[in-house]
Amino acid sequence: MSTSTEQLSDQLAATTLLRFATAGSVDDGKSTLVGRLLHDSKSVLADQLEAVEHASRSRGQEAPDLALLTDGLRAEREQGITIDVAYRYFATPRRRFILADTPGHVQYTRNMVTGASTAELAVVLVDARNGVVEQTRRHAAVAALLRVPHVVLAVNKMDLVDYQESVFAAIAEEFTTYASELGVPEITAIPISALAGDNVVEPSANMDWYGGPTVLEHLETVPVSHDLTACHARFPVQYVIRPQTAEHPDYRGYAGQIAAGAFRVGEEITVLPSGKKSKIAAIDALGESVDIAWAPQSVTIRLADDIDISRGDLLAPSADAPATSQDVEATVCHVADQPLAVGQRVLLKHTTRTVKAIVKDIPSRLTLDDLSQHPNPGQLVANDIGRVVVRTAEPLALDAYADSRRTGSFLLIDPADGTTLAAGMAGESFATSKAVAAVDEEEGWDF
């Protein structure tokens, strides 16, 4: 037992959780960066390291290949590539981390969109020798499209450009300009060498011109939440709890996870899509009665009036209820092998509500490398990103994805075999320069 008591009590203190995603290809040194984060934060245990060393030796490699820590499937090890998003877990005394490690070359859009959808931060890697390339712009675009609140640009392999400040500054500026135009609200550029360990966990001795945080310091201190009372409050009803027992003959509670904002006892709410109104009588937060609860807490809300509410309904403050509509305009990322075509009948899953829908139009397809639009493609295939117009059989209380990631997102599902076809984000694809200027500044992004 080498860990000191002090370290131990630090590790056991209650901490917050940060979900983040990494993007980049093997060539950019992503596996090395992830391996170093895990290794230097002492999250790789002896038997895992031993297994990696053994596997590396049997492949004829001298040094342990840290990529083998994340490549979990037989096919991945056989082909030497990462196929699927891998989730890794590590902790420091300050925070717990859930890392969605997204592969760079196979199904890259699908995988990165998946990883970014739940991330509060994305790390984009570039090779200092190559600077911002097509793939970097694609990663920036996915982070912007998925509205990941914080983006880190890790300029890697600084050791191979003699740790020159000018090389880093030029790449950081080019990337920051590009990502800001797409509406990424916060960009932090860090010069690193994942191989040598510069600025990953320990500050670099080779770049005294850099005064910012290391990658890990930044991950430990970036805010994971903000003032939720300023957000639109949204509560999708998952399940109606009615014990009908001798002890609780009249209990009727609406169970769900608060998707955005905060709810208070006494607040007037509107039920959507019915439009009925009531007041919040009580909030049960998993065994504890509270007078305020906020995203992403799972709670049970009880109302003052006995009104008809079921799974799929949405509760929102009457003063700030979303409009309902049967016409959805959105950006979708197509994630299935079978295409999505104009006229196709699909199921649309939004929060806890699944409705029939039809694809009315696919006005354009987007190329992520240069953001060029291709009008009327007719269909979308795997890894395409495009604009769609969908008509639903029933009204939905859909927010703009820019306002609320949770209630502005949806899935399109094939009704025949249940395949998830596309991931949808309602409203405009990217923050426009106008929106960035005033409105977003105040409200921030909801996540």
Add this chain to the structure above:
Amino acid sequence: MTTVAHTHDTTDSPFALSHLDSLESEAVHIFREVAGEFERPVILFSGGKDSIVMLHLALKAFAPAPVPFTLLHVDTGHNFPEVIVYRDRVVAQHGLRLHVASVQEYIDAGKLRERPDGTRNPLQTVPLTEAIQQHRFDAVFGGGRRDEEKARAKERVFSLRDEFSQWDPRRQRPELWQLYNGRHAPGEHVRVFPLSNWTELDVWQYIQREKIELPEIYFAHEREVFARNGMWLTAGEWGGPKETETVEKRLIRYRTVGDMSCTGAVDSDATTLDAVIAEIAASRLTERGATRADDKLSEAAMEDRKREGYF
């Protein structure tokens, strides 16, 4: 009334949840999604700590109403008696309904054959799959965690299985936001893993915070054990020790609970939850590395079992 009971980290706003609150909220959301969308869900319940935490979360998710799921125990026949006593007590206490699929009955009926090494873990797949088919379960909760093993790290929260329970890692549905797609054809089912994002330490810290009772074998006690494949196994009728193996009395505890034939104990003097948590936080071995003989067979042992329909 508590309003700010969930703040812990001074660098964050008062709205930041602690990691345990975040994980609890996510798991409760998953249980309620399944209750809302499936007809016949079941919780796999072994009496091990992960399934105990699952049951605790399910109880909280639907309170004050009863849990709207039944339990299924796939019984290898090589049980720790303390665990079976615990299982039956919990079932009675909460008025739950328990199904048992017995590996021993399959062996007695000649439908399964004992392996030469006496290990029954891989034998659980057939009784599990047949119980799912027989009872027409459409959602099956498992306590698997992604931090346990690298094939599990690629598993979805909602994992579609065909009528043979098979898992095809290359044909998994991408899982976006918190929108779980549980659509399945008749005969197919969905394995659901509410603890996907929990680590071993999270599970123990949650057990401590919630004051959840566990079977005694998780705490240090004296037991007659013998060494096999670098771990301590309990002597018993299941086939150990062999002639060359010597039994000794040691102070041990179990980090995981499974089939007696392949679940190892660790040397430990941790008799309390605090001591167990301190021991795990300082451990340099993963729980499977320290205690599971079946995962030492090959690099892809878990992936292969999962493909065939294992938990």
